[in-house]
Amino acid sequence: MSPRIRSGITVAVVLALSGVLFTVSAQLSRGGESRHAEDLSAVVAEESDRVAALSDEVAALDAQIQELSSSVSGDVPRRPAELRAEEGVVSGAWPVEGPGMRVSLEDAPSSSLSIENVTADDLVVHQQDVQHVINALWAGGAEAMTLQGERVTPTSAFRCSGNIMLLHGKVFSPPYVVEAVGDPDRLQAALDSSPGVAIYRDYVDWIDLGYAADPVENIEVPAASGGQDLEFAGVPDGTDVFS
Incomplete structure (x- = not known):
């Protein structure tokens, strides 16, 4: 029996600060889930430069925060420690440790091209395949997550092209x-129970992905x-995020 088509299955994108699920690659999915390779060389160069610049900016801001915090009076009200911990986990600012799951996705061997009706595009792990796994893990109550060792945050976005x-x-x-x-x-x-992971x-089973x-x-x-950067998401007017 022929396998079902690996089509994209949308999972709701919800604001991370509300403590609900968020979709990892929302920023990049607005152009559709193409199954064809793109030239990423320009994107890689641009993103690498952006990351380097933002990392320098973060380091400078962290230094300012430390300097300002040391000068603040101890009488200034502070948010409860439990709330600060929850915010730190959701935003990715705090490390997390504990039991969990490790999921690995790998391309199929080139020998699978000999199977009838198989194309080279079928042998590759695609963006939506990774998305289905990530969204299923969030739905299963994951507290924190990494992809390729990189912390997944509310603003994380990834793009796959070829392999x-x-x-x-x-x-x-x-x-x-x-x-x-x-x-x-x-x-x-x-x-x-994830339909996308099932596909x-x-x-x-068919081509040994x-x-x-x-x-x-x-x-x-x-x-x-x-x-x-957080480009599109925001807190609705009147929302109390500190209680």
């Missing part, structure tokens, strides 16, 4: 590895590094 990925101004090749901190049973159940696994999902006793998710 390369551009993420946070860096270029990666498969296997693509997603690690999520959370209850392993819930995370596995969310992967098993990918049809291709795993790589897929592995394993519980991990302890995963260390680092704090996000570098600057990331």
Whole structure:
């Protein structure tokens, strides 16, 4: 039986500060989920320069924050520690550690081209394949996550072209590895119930695309590094984000 078509399945993008799911590549998905390779050389150069500039800006701002914080009176009201911790996890500012799941996606071997009706495009892990895994893990209650070792934040966006990925101004090749901190049973159940992941696994059976999902006793998710801009999202008027 022919495998189902790996079409994009949209998962709702929700503001991260509300504590609900957010879609990792919302910024880049507005142009559609193309299954054809693009020339990323110009994008890579532009993003690398942007990341370097933003990282320098973040370092300078951090220094200003430390200087201002040291001069603040101890009588100034502060937000509760629990709220500050929650904000730090959601924004990616705080590292997170605990049990979770590791999911790996790998291109199929070139020998699979000998299978009837298979094209070279079928052998490659695509952007929507990674998105389906990430969104399923968020739906399964993931507290924090990395993609290729990079902390996934509300403003994270990635783009795949052929067998390369551009993420946070860096270029990666498969296997693509997603690690999520959370209850392993819930995370596995969310992967098993995801229609998008099921379609990918049809291709795993058909042309030997790589897929592995394993519980991990302890995963260390680092704090996000570098600057990331929030271009479109915002807090609705009247929303109290500090209670």
